[in-house]
Amino acid sequence: MPKTLNPLQIVADRWQPSARFVQRAAFACVVMGVVIVVTGGAVRLTQSGLGCPTWPTCTEDSLTPTPEMGINGVIEFTNRMLTYVLCAIVGVAIVAARARAPRRRPLTRLGWAQFWLIASNGIIGGITVLTGLNPYIVALHFLAATALLTVAVVMWHRSGEGDDEPRDLVARPVRQLSWVLIASTVLLILVGTVVTGSGRHAGDASKNVHRIPLDWREVTQLHVDFVYIVIGLTIALWFVLRAVKAPAVPRRRTAELFAVLMFQGVIGYVQYFNDEPEVVVGAHMFGSCLVWIAVLRVFLSLRDRGEQPVVPAPADGHEAVPAQPAGASSR
Numbered sequence: 001m002p003k004t005l006n007p008l009q010i011v012a013d014r015w016q017p018s019a020r021f022v023q024r025a026a027f028a029c030v031v032m033g034v035v036i037v038v039t040g041g042a043v044r045l046t047q048s049g050l051g052c053p054t055w056p057t058c059t060e061d062s063l064t065p066t067p068e069m070g071i072n073g074v075i076e077f078t079n080r081m082l083t084y085v086l087c088a089i090v091g092v093a094i095v096a097a098r099a100r101a102p103r104r105r106p107l108t109r110l111g112w113a114q115f116w117l118i119a120s121n122g123i124i125g126g127i128t129v130l131t132g133l134n135p136y137i138v139a140l141h142f143l144a145a146t147a148l149l150t151v152a153v154v155m156w157h158r159s160g161e162g163d164d165e166p167r168d169l170v171a172r173p174v175r176q177l178s179w180v181l182i183a184s185t186v187l188l189i190l191v192g193t194v195v196t197g198s199g200r201h202a203g204d205a206s207k208n209v210h211r212i213p214l215d216w217r218e219v220t221q222l223h224v225d226f227v228y229i230v231i232g233l234t235i236a237l238w239f240v241l242r243a244v245k246a247p248a249v250p251r252r253r254t255a256e257l258f259a260v261l262m263f264q265g266v267i268g269y270v271q272y273f274n275d276e277p278e279v280v281v282g283a284h285m286f287g288s289c290l291v292w293i294a295v296l297r298v299f300l301s302l303r304d305r306g307e308q309p310v311v312p313a314p315a316d317g318h319e320a321v322p323a324q325p326a327g328a329s330s331r
Contacts, residue, residue: 017096019159019308022107025093026156029114032086033149034289040145041285043079044196045278049133049203051076055126083122090114093155104163110155117148133204135197135212142193149289153296162306170246170302177240178299181233185295188226192288195219200276220272227265230291234258237298250301257294264291 017025043049051065051072052058058065058077065073094111097104121144128137168175197212198219238254264287271280 015099016101017099019100022093022096022100023156023159025089025096026107026152026159028089029086029093029111029152030149030156030293032089033145033152034286034293036082036086037142037145037149037289038282038286039079039082040142041282043076044138044201044203045282046072046075047202047204048072048075049138049209050129050206052080052129055129080125083118087115087118090118097155097159106158106163107155110151110158113151114148114155117144117151121145121148133202133209135202135210138203139193139197142196143189146189146292149292150296153293154300157297157300158305160308161304162308164304164306166303166305168303169250170241170244174237174240174244174246175302177233177237178302181230181237181295182299184226184229184233185292188223188230189288189292191219191223191226195223201278201281224268227261227268230295231258231261231265234261234298246302250298253294253298253301257291257298260287260290260294263287 043051048071051069051074054060057063058069058073065077090111094108094115097107097111100107121141124137124141124144128134128141131137194212194214195216198214198216200216202209202211234254234257238251238258241251241254264284267280267284267287271277271284274280
């Protein structure tokens with residue numbers, strides 16, 4: 001029976017990327033995940049959400065925006081095109097992870113998970129346009145982008161560690177505190193989407209865009225309450241890590257999270273007391289990405305999977321290649 005040709009296997013037979021290249025490709029996915037969130041916010045803040053009034057084409061008769069649609073059509077269409085850039089970068093990460101020896105299936109699975117999240121979020125984006133920027137669909141669109149960013153961060157972290165069974169670096173109660181921090185941050189993000197859905201930036205200049213029927217200032221106060229909860233948990237976690245003499249990395253990551261929260265808090269107050277200027281709102285969305293990344297990095301730093309196994313460098317000076325685990329398949 002003839003052997004089935006696998007394109008990824010063909011690439012792996014001819015190219016051996018370095019561990020650093022795989023890490024950089026995974027990091028590029030994180031960067032693009034942030035870019036997608038921020039540019040999506042720019043579409044809303046410039047009232048370009050319906051710059052292309054239909055989907056998947058820009059108009060009923062044209063794939064691209066027409067001159068009559070002005071800058072709003074260009075902004076919306078450009079954001080759509082960034083999805084293909086994101087797909088290309090994720091594709092590079094998948095191929096690099098697959099070609100790296102020894103093969104690490106968790107990394108390729110995380111890469112493919114990003115691909116399918118991009119595809120599903122593209123469909124959600126289309127539904128957002130077709131429903132006239134329904135705020136609940138807009139919120140789902142943002143949450144799907146956050147899920148993509150989550151997987152990208154996990155892949156980036158996993159690309160720098162081994163595949164041993166995870167070993168906790170702190171006691172179970174400390175890990176549980178980190179879970180509470182994760183849950184509180186998720187609620188913070190969820191309430192933030194309600195603030196967006198009820199606030200003044202509907203995404204289009206039309207007065208017919210539906211909004212969540214809540215007082216956005218009251219929802220903002222709830223959002224601020226969760227900010228204080230997350231800050232309090234971060235401070236508590238830092239003191240606990242010091243008390244139990246945790247490794248330096250988790251303590252440093254927790255301090256970094258606190259710094260990001262302070263940065264985001266300043267932006268949030270400037271935004272609130274200046275009637276939500278567009279540039280500051282955009283900076284706040286960027287800050288929300290940094291907060292979530294920092295929270296994930298704290299959580300992931302509390303366990304260890306060992307180092308990536310390597311064999312001594314060959315005499316020709318090429319980079320050392322990780323040792324093939326015993327019994328591993330060549331495919």
